[in-house]
Amino acid sequence: MSTPDTTAPAPETPAVGAALDVAPAGAAGVPAARQGLSPTAQAAVAAGIPKETERGYNGDWKRFKAWALAVDRCPLPCTGETLTEYVTWLTLTPRPRTGQPYKPASIDRAMASxxxxHQAAEYPPPDQTGARLVLKGYTAELKRxxxxxxxxxxxAAAxxxxxxxxxxxxxxxxAIGIRDMAALLNGFALAARRSEAALLDWEDVVETEEKGLAYDIYRPKVNSDQPVDVPYGTYPSTCPVRAMKAWARCLLEHGxxxxxxxxxxxxxHGRIAHPMTRGGKPIGDxxxxMTGEAIGDxxxxxxxRAGLTKAPDDLLPDLPARWTGHALRRGYxxxxxxxxxxxxxxxxHGGWVDGSKAFAGYHDRAGMWDEELNPLYGIGL
Incomplete structure (x- = not known):
């Protein structure tokens, strides 16, 4: 480990609401406070960070702050050298839960946090050059x-x-089966992320006579409302419109x-929206x-139930399947x-931005056996 930072820390702005646990002024190892964002502005900025991202960033930031203070380095503001040391430490130190160092994607998120x-506290972010080189080498070695x-x-693709x-x-x-099919089929038809499906209200959907359902879906990741039309399906068993209407009838029958x-x-016990408590205190919405995690479940x-233990992928049929909430979006x-x-x-239609690499990856992989696209077809092999 290199020598501790000796850079004199600048004063810190208070935390941005609960979006990140940036320690308040006067805390151990943290510089003195200065005038910055008001509590109202802090809450407004925090509201702009998706909840799932906020939870991940909070944990990442707490781990970085604990590491920095333990090795006598300043967490905020930190230097590029401190960031490089931290990323190196993440690539070498086993995690208690897995017994292995972090995956590259987890390290990348830790850097983002x-x-x-720094942005929340109105500091310029640390230089990432060295840290990115460490992460690049680590990723290459894992692949090699x-x-x-x-x-x-x-x-897996549903x-x-x-x-x-x-x-x-x-x-x-x-009721559970009816609800689950409505969630599965409409999640696919809307190419909905699990958080997007969880946010849907009955006020967001209108039945269009003889055509299907017209949704107004909010996509938090891109912060936009999007109109999406879902027509009747060809097969009754997998028709998203029929499934949603069945769920609506079920709810009405249950009052x-x-x-x-x-x-x-x-x-x-089949009770719909029954109050939940833990330790005598109400929990849940x-x-x-339902939460996004519950939609994924x-x-x-x-x-x-369907016995889908392997990924239905023509290229890699023996890989274990990962059936998560994102399976519907990828399947679409x-x-x-x-x-x-x-x-x-x-x-x-699925709310991807034009030129999305994620969509292109799913889309292109699905066409790898297309004779019009695969350059090996018809070349004389």
Missing amino acids: IVVA TKDPRGRVAKA TPAVLRRMAAATDRTT RPLTGPIFLRIDR PDGR VVTRAAK AVASRQAKKDPIEAAR
Whole structure:
């Protein structure tokens, strides 16, 4: 480890709400306070950070701050040398939970949290040149040695063929089964992230006579509302419109008005949006709204019921499948390519920005066996 930072720290701005646990002025190892953002402005900035990102950044920042103070370095503001030392430490130090150092993607997020903390405190971010070189070398070594940590973990693709298997294994005579199919099929049709599906309200959807459902879906990652039309499906078992109407009828039969959140939690006794407590205190959304994690669990459980233990990938059929909430979004991208839909329109329907690398990766991979695109077809092999 190199010698401690001797750079004189500048005064610090208070934390930006709860978005990052940037220690207040006067805390150990933190410079004295100066005038900065008001509490109102702090809360306003914090509101601009998605909740899932906020939770991840908070944990990353706390770990960095603890490491910095333990090795007698200043966490805020920190120098480029401190950041490089920290990234080097992350590549070498086993995590208590896994017994292995961090994956490259986790280190990249940790660096992002440090940058955000500096921006929140109105400091220029540290120089990332050295840290990026360390991360680049670490990633290359993991790939060279075929270390699984060097692979980007991707959700399996829940294509229509997969959804048909999930539907066949789901009991649609129960409230849970009806809700789960509505979530699965409409999550696919909207190419919704799990957080987007969780935010849907009945006020966001309108039935269009004889055509289907018109949604106004909020996509937090790109901070935009988007109109998306979902037509009736060809097959009743996987029709998102029929599935949603079945869920609406189920709620009405249980005396639930079609207002507020669409997807509601259901306990093991079949009670819809039943109040939850822990230690005598209410927990969970008071309206019964499912969390994004719960939406992801719907996908995982449906795949387990259908016996989908392997990824339905023609190239790598023996890889274990990762059935997460993102499987619906990836499945939509793959299916749109297989159906030869216009990639620009397909991406826009799913809320990807024009030129999205993520969408292109899913879309292009799905076309690898297309004779019009694969350059090896017809060249005389």
